[in-house]
Amino acid sequence: MPIKKRDFIAGAAATLLMAASIGTASAQMELKILAPAAPGGGWDGTARAMQQVLTATGIGKSVQVNNIPGAGGAIGLAQFVNTAKGDPNQIMVNGFVMVGSLITNKSPVNLGMVTPIARITAEAEVIVVPATSPIKDAKDLVAAMKADLAKVTFAGGSAGGVDHILAGLLAGTVGLDGSKVNYVPFSGGGEALAAMLSGRVTAGISGWGEFEGQIKAGKLRAIALATPDRLKDNPTPTLKEQGINLELINWRSVMAAPGITADQKKAISDVIDKMVKSKEWKEVLVQRGWDDAYLPEPAFGEFLKTEQVRVEAVLKSVGLVK
Template sequence: MANSLSTALSKAISRSITRREWLNYSSALLAGSAFAAPLAQASQAHRLGNELRIVIPANPGGGWDQTGRALGAALTSSGMVDKVVYENIGGKGGTIGLADYTKRYGSDPNSLLIGGMVMVGALALNKASAELNQVQTLARMTSDYLVVAVPADSSIRSPKDLAKAMRENLPEVAIAGGSAGGVDHMYAGMLARVSKANAEQLQYKPFPGGNEVLQSLLQKQVQVGISGYSELREALQSGKLRALGVSSRRSMFGIPSMRDQGLDAEMSNWRAVMTGKNVAPERAKQMLAAIEFASNQDSWKQSLASNSWNASWMTGKALHDFMEIETSTAQLMTYLLKLKS
């Protein structure tokens, strides 16, 4: 996977207010200085109106749903909008929601779409990556890593046990994860490949959200599950599930990395916010400015902490280049890992 890139915040917002200026204004406001008026005027300039729709191309309860609702809460609490309406459209890694969004809201200046690597992967799997051209990606907001987990009483007790089981009889190791083609699916294929198993025999069971992955594990419908930490955290902490490892380079969440335990499989997930292709450039800039402002407020920071997400802000040309790299990566991995829908 491509490494995360860092970039300066977009300066193409009205009045050219930068992140540093926002922070200066915020500090001054808390101190009761004369900067309070410019800050209030700036935030008012980027208000998005009375009502905003956030379309979440997944079922309630998963990572995209959590991200969309956290963003909506930050936008309302920061005064960027009075009310947010949420619309969940699940299925096929966000591709159903993407198609519905572009059809109904492609020109709507009061709607946003949540997306991310799962959607990029699902489109690559279906040879439909060009559909991403129907939306404008405004900002990448978060990134996180995947947890590989098993039922607490599973005979698979370590990454080496998993590799042995996959190598000896991959069809008997059913793996649950998010939608076909998404980051969980790619990671399952990567695990099979580094285990020296025949990836074409991978038994991957796609689910529309992290909650369904969790239930399939708890009900022992599958042997292994792959999902974000926030979606498995309670079951892990209660002892109902056992974590084998995390997909990061080093340990996270108190869980050793798969890489440090002998399986060199590293992969990250990310989530972004988008709007319709036909939304006017000035409105898109205003949306970006409002999202940027909201992402610097306590509400969003608390969501990052409570969900164990990493802040991963990226926009502008760096984001455009990143999206091109991720799309190409997803297409290549789908081919190399022989992923099937």
């Protein structure tokens, strides 16, 4: 039976409308981003930067951020594993810190229980002291550690995370016992900052972006970066410049829920890919002092496996894990 022209046009229009609807739905996902830490820290900052960019670019239709702090991200990860299974609209921010804390805390959940999407940023680790501290540089800090390691207190993120590892490696590099470092973990950068500003700890360790505002305001003194080279337009010397052969870089990533389909994983991966390639995201990187460390699947999954082995070896080397 012949198809009338008007029927063909109507059918084609309906098909195009349906395709547009599907395209819009896939391009504008309604996302819930879990930041497994308290407000004010690196994961929270990353999640909210993602929320800002995804919303501003229209890549995300609506984007919510939920904070679940505790145990270096293990509590948030456990809830994500248990409640987000099969949900393609839920993602989680994590990174180096979680890799270390899960090992240190002997967590019953692990990163093999969720779906890897991509590594998105890297950030320089910085050691700071209150502006009123007599410690002026890394050499002064090391001298204080050698005089009485127990009296030198470090504030940072979760036990076993990148900040803790840097403190342990610093002690080990200068001939001290890394397992005996007096380290005070906090669930968020805001709490660590408060401890720094109140003078309750000797020094603080975190990503540059978390302390940058207080450094520029003159309330904190940056004494060393754990980077291979100095940051652009940043006068803070590296540990290596000060005779301490040590460097350590933090990274952050995005994971999706367990039990999603291959198509759902691709849809989330496409959203993150569009985000990291947007000019809005590149502006955020500059504003926050983050490096573009984008590594999508499947390379990210392989990196994650290798990194877990490497971090466990480092934790053992400084006595944080038996």
